[in-house]
Amino acid sequence: MGFADPVDYIVVSFEGDYAMLRKADEPDAQLIQVAIALLPDGATDGSRVRRVMLDYTLL
Structure with a gap:
């Protein structure tokens, strides 16, 4: 698994x-x-996030 996956x-x-x-x-x-600055707005305990490189998005 690569860093961009x-x-x-x-x-x-x-x-x-x-x-x-x-x-x-x-x-x-x-x-x-x-x-925390790297996480998307609205991320809370239990949130699912996806990382691609250093970009995090809320699922």
């Missing part, structure tokens, strides 16, 4: 200026930390 995540929580995301298809995957 789409990956779906679930927003698990927000911690300060960062959101903690988990791969949607891997419930036991390690959380990744992403700057």
Whole structure:
């Protein structure tokens, strides 16, 4: 899987200026930390987002 391939995540929580995301298809995957500024407006706990390169869109 390359960097430009789409990956779906679930927003698990927000911690300060960062959101903690988990791969949607891997419930036991390690959380990744992403700057809130990169997420689309309206993203909340439980939101599904898709990353293509560094562009996140709300699903």
